[in-house]
Amino acid sequence: xxxxxxxxxxxxxxxxxxxxxxxxxxxxxxxxxxxxxxxxxxxxxxxxxxxxxxxxxxxxxxxxxxxxxxxxxxxxxxxxxxxxxxxxxxxxxxxxxxxxxxxxxxxxxxxxxxxxxxxxxxxxxxxxxxxxxxxxxxxxxxxxxxxxxxxxxxxxxxxxxxxxxxxxxxxxxxxxxxxxxxxxxxxxxxxxxxxxxxxxxxxxxxxxxxxxxxxxxxxxxxxxxxxxxxxxxxxxxxxxxxxxxxxxxxxxxxxxxxxxxxxxxxxxxxxxxxxxxxxxxxxxxxxxxxxxxxxxxxxxxxxxxxxxxxxxxxxxxxxxxxxxxxxxxxxxxxxxxxxxxxxxxxxxxxxxxxxxxxxxxxxxxxxxxxx
Amino acid sequence: xxxxxxxxxxxxxxxxxxxxxxxxxxxxxxxxxxxxxxxxxxxxxxxxxxxxxxxxxxxxxxxxxxxxxxxxxxxxxxxxxxxxxxxxxxxxxxxxxxxxxxxxxxxxxxxxxxxxxxxxxxxxxxxxxxxxxxxxxxxxxxxxxxxxxxxxxxxxxxxxxxxxxxxxxxxxxxxxxxxxxxxxxxxxxxxxxxxxxxxxxxxxxxxxxxxxxxxxxxxxxxxxxxxxxxxxxxxxxxxxxxxxxxxxxxxxxxxxxxxxxxxxxxxxxxxxxxxxxxxxxxxxxxxxxxxxxxxxxxxxxxxxxxxxxxxxxxxxxxxxxxxxxxxxxxxxxxxxxxxxxxxxxxxxxxxxxxxxxxxxxxxxxxxxxxx
Ligand SMILES: NC(=O)c1ccc[n+]([C@@H]2O[C@H](COP(=O)([O-])OP(=O)(O)OC[C@H]3O[C@@H](n4cnc5c(N)ncnc54)[C@H](O)[C@@H]3O)[C@@H](O)[C@H]2O)c1
Ligand SMILES: NC(=O)c1ccc[n+]([C@@H]2O[C@H](COP(=O)([O-])OP(=O)(O)OC[C@H]3O[C@@H](n4cnc5c(N)ncnc54)[C@H](O)[C@@H]3O)[C@@H](O)[C@H]2O)c1
Ligand SMILES: [Zn+2]
Ligand SMILES: [Zn+2]
Numbered sequence: 209x210x211x212x213x214x215x216x217x218x219x220x221x222x223x224x225x226x227x228x229x230x231x232x233x234x235x236x237x238x239x240x241x242x243x244x245x246x247x248x249x250x251x252x253x254x255x256x257x258x259x260x261x262x263x264x265x266x267x268x269x270x271x272x273x274x275x276x277x278x279x280x281x282x283x284x285x286x287x288x289x290x291x292x293x294x295x296x297x298x299x300x301x302x303x304x305x306x307x308x309x310x311x312x313x314x315x316x317x318x319x320x321x322x323x324x325x326x327x328x329x330x331x332x333x334x335x336x337x338x339x340x341x342x343x344x345x346x347x348x349x350x351x352x353x354x355x356x357x358x359x360x361x362x363x364x365x366x367x368x369x370x371x372x373x374x375x376x377x378x379x380x381x382x383x384x385x386x387x388x389x390x391x392x393x394x395x396x397x398x399x400x401x402x403x404x405x406x407x408x409x410x411x412x413x414x415x416x417x418x419x420x421x422x423x424x425x426x427x428x429x430x431x432x433x434x435x436x437x438x439x440x441x442x443x444x445x446x447x448x449x450x451x452x453x454x455x456x457x458x459x460x461x462x463x464x465x466x467x468x469x470x471x472x473x474x475x476x477x478x479x480x481x482x483x484x485x486x487x488x489x490x491x492x493x494x495x496x497x498x499x500x501x502x503x504x505x506x507x508x509x510x511x512x513x514x515x516x517x518x519x520x521x522x523x524x525x526x527x528x529x530x531x532x533x534x535x536x537x538x539x540x541x542x543x544x545x546x547x548x549x550x551x552x553x554x555x556x557x558x559x560x561x562x563x564x565x566x567x568x569x570x571x572x573x574x575x576x577x578x579x
Numbered sequence: 580x581x582x583x584x585x586x587x588x589x590x591x592x593x594x595x596x597x598x599x600x601x602x603x604x605x606x607x608x609x610x611x612x613x614x615x616x617x618x619x620x621x622x623x624x625x626x627x628x629x630x631x632x633x634x635x636x637x638x639x640x641x642x643x644x645x646x647x648x649x650x651x652x653x654x655x656x657x658x659x660x661x662x663x664x665x666x667x668x669x670x671x672x673x674x675x676x677x678x679x680x681x682x683x684x685x686x687x688x689x690x691x692x693x694x695x696x697x698x699x700x701x702x703x704x705x706x707x708x709x710x711x712x713x714x715x716x717x718x719x720x721x722x723x724x725x726x727x728x729x730x731x732x733x734x735x736x737x738x739x740x741x742x743x744x745x746x747x748x749x750x751x752x753x754x755x756x757x758x759x760x761x762x763x764x765x766x767x768x769x770x771x772x773x774x775x776x777x778x779x780x781x782x783x784x785x786x787x788x789x790x791x792x793x794x795x796x797x798x799x800x801x802x803x804x805x806x807x808x809x810x811x812x813x814x815x816x817x818x819x820x821x822x823x824x825x826x827x828x829x830x831x832x833x834x835x836x837x838x839x840x841x842x843x844x845x846x847x848x849x850x851x852x853x854x855x856x857x858x859x860x861x862x863x864x865x866x867x868x869x870x871x872x873x874x875x876x877x878x879x880x881x882x883x884x885x886x887x888x889x890x891x892x893x894x895x896x897x898x899x900x901x902x903x904x905x906x907x908x909x910x911x912x913x914x915x916x917x918x919x920x921x922x923x924x925x926x927x928x929x930x931x932x933x934x935x936x937x938x939x940x941x942x943x944x945x946x947x948x949x950x
Binding site: 291295298299302303326329330331332333334355357360361362363365366367368369370447 | 662666669670673674697700701702703704705726728731732733734736737738739740741818
């Protein structure tokens with residue numbers, strides 16, 4: 209009935225679920241949900257931008273399927289991942305008289321997915337939820353794996369829960385209304401999967417980037433390959449006590465830059481990751497771990513995708529190296545003062561290094577900012 | 580080394596933990612923790628009353644053991660189980676630079692245990708925590724089983740997580756500073772275990788009540804038996820999808836009364852439960868399910884313990900029966916409009932009834948309030 213191009217199964221035992229990828233799953237969600245989860249009521253959480261662009265399609269399908277729902281619409285943007293908005297969503301779900309067996313739908317990008325998933329996990333001590341990711345970043349990364357949460361004044365994603373969705377519906381046509389800059393930012397996370405441990409995928413991306421951006425069949429295939437990759441990692445290490453940390457390639461630098469630019473339009477998350485991945489490759493080759501030309505090849509590919517790749521690409525003035533170092537030290541991947549970084553031996557050969565000397569990071573950053 | 584009178588093991592697989600019961604475990608906690616969890620830092624959460632009465636003992640032991648800790652002290656009382664206090668605890672733990680592997684200590688009654696346990700579960704997506712329950716209610720009930728959470732304007736405990744502690748230390752001497760009225764309120768939950776499915780325990784309580792209140796060896800034994808009972812139920816049904824609901828005996832009525840009296844000093848939680856248990860027995864015998872004399876025997880025992888047993892025992896004016904019924908319908912044990920109640924066939928024979936006719940409850944309440 210529903211048109212599904214790819215299915216990725218996330219085999220997590222009693223928490224297992226499917227990721228469906230298809231051309232019009234938002235329209236078809238009502239029928240799909242009515243079949244899969246009979247008798248439930250729905251609480252849709254979305255943001256103002258997505259409410260305009262995509263909510264009418266979802267609501268039409270729910271109504272056709274005769275499903276009962278309430279909608280909670282929040283401001284768009286990273287600032288929505290806050291305590292205040294969390295309370296608003298939880299209270300909204302309770303006000304809608306949703307019960308523990310009912311379903312929360314997160315319709316939006318990573319911000320809505322993280323926030324609504326977290327709200328579902330704590331409302332009545334745990335409601336089920338469904339991810340309908342509408343940004344490329346959410347389709348390839350944040351909607352899969354069950355990490356949910358909000359930001360703290362102390363740092364990003366410091367408050368949250370592991371709460372797996374019951375189903376992920378990635379509708380390819382949703383990306384048609386996504387701003388090109390947001391699409392490119394999500395593409396940084398696509399590239400990340402190749403850089404971690406799949407050099408063939410990176411090469412395939414080099415060959416198919418244009419088609420992915422243009423919306424050809426390679427787009428769906430890229431998304432499915434990313435989801436399959438992430439699913440594999442999550443199955444192996446659901447709570448990030450080990451290998452899952454590899455998914456943070458580029459993120460320690462990236463988070464520091466995002467923090468420094470105030471989580472603003474100056475630097476989107478994926479843009480920070482793009483620069484962070486180039487820095488991680490450059491730093492690894494500076495340490496004599498990785499061949500220098502790989503870092504150039506990574507930068508070239510990201511640049512073709514319209515992404516920033518150097519500190520100088522960030523508009524405005526960055527904080528001092530001390531300020532950036534403090535942000536790095538506060539990132540949650542720090543254990544007892546030693547810096548943990550995802551380093552690499554080259555494209556597709558990333559590894560977790562727990563004992564990085566902060567002085568070497570500082571010297572490297574100092575040099576990069578003067579370029 | 581530590582003086583332990585009773586040990587109850589909560590066999591929950593990788594979430595298994597021990598409940599230790601002894602005469603001076605707060606003094607001994609530092610040494611115990613240093614041995615069990617080497618290399619951790621601690622975040623102590625407590626309330627102002629307990630900080631005066633018990634915190635110095637804990638801190639002295641931690642310092643002797645050379646452990647590093649920070650303390651977060653909150654106002655005492657049910658109102659502390661709020662979004663604002665949750666944020667305060669989480670931000671306090673982050674400000675103390677506690678890491679994911681560090682430990683939160685909940686030192687206090689059920690309010691602190693529920694709040695600190697919930698804060699631990701969401702800080703950095705899950706920190707470990709230790710319960711040091713200091714009220715009788717917390718020692719026999721709230722510190723065991725991993726239900727954590729806060730209250731919503733929509734009702735009690737509607738926001739939270741299942742998060743098991745790593746260890747529970749029930750120090751019998753902590754109860755020496757507890758107000759007698761609070762002790763009696765906790766005793767209502769002790770009686771509850773007998774009423775659910777252990778008529779021998781109820782009989783034993785009838786024989787040993789005085790010694791339990793006086794602080795003889797029966798006190799520790801009673802606490803251990805309650806913990807063993809609760810552990811058994813939690814092992815069978817960790818997430819309350821079935822039998823665990825039996826622990827709510829007396830709570831549907833009780834919660835409605837607590838709500839109606841504004842969660843204030845007019846009616847403590849355990850006092851509401853005491854009246855609720857008498858009502859549950861009375862209602863069951865009204866439905867022809869339970870012998871009438873059992874409800875009298877329950878009331879007599881609770882009364883000897885200094886507990887209220889009728890609506891008329893609540894100081895001030897109660898809301899209308901409609902208002903009480905609305906509170907009952909909003910309790911989280913409601914599924915699709917049908918009222919779920921814990922009913923009984925007599926002392927020690929409680930059962931879950933999912934299809935209680937609201938009209939019969941209303942008529943019963945109407946009659947009881949006119950007595
Ligand atoms: N949970 C995880 O595992 C995980 C992984 C990676 C990132 N994240 C989080 O994801 C967030 C970033 O996600 P994001 O980039 O999707 O941000 P986002 O949710 O803010 O979406 C970006 C922007 O695009 C808009 N948008 C989304 N879909 C649209 C559509 N189809 N049409 C028009 N506009 C649309 C949104 O309104 C928003 O303005 C960050 O908070 C990050 O921490 C989480
Ligand atoms: N999580 C669960 O499974 C569960 C089960 C039952 C009850 N609860 C919750 O527990 C809470 C009630 O617990 P409570 O009755 O312990 O309330 P509480 O934590 O408010 O403690 C009662 C009062 O006694 C004081 N106090 C506690 N220990 C003391 C001591 N040793 N010396 C002096 N004063 C002391 C406190 O400061 C407080 O003023 C409710 O919020 C209820 O919802 C939770
Ligand atoms: Zn990312
Ligand atoms: Zn209770």
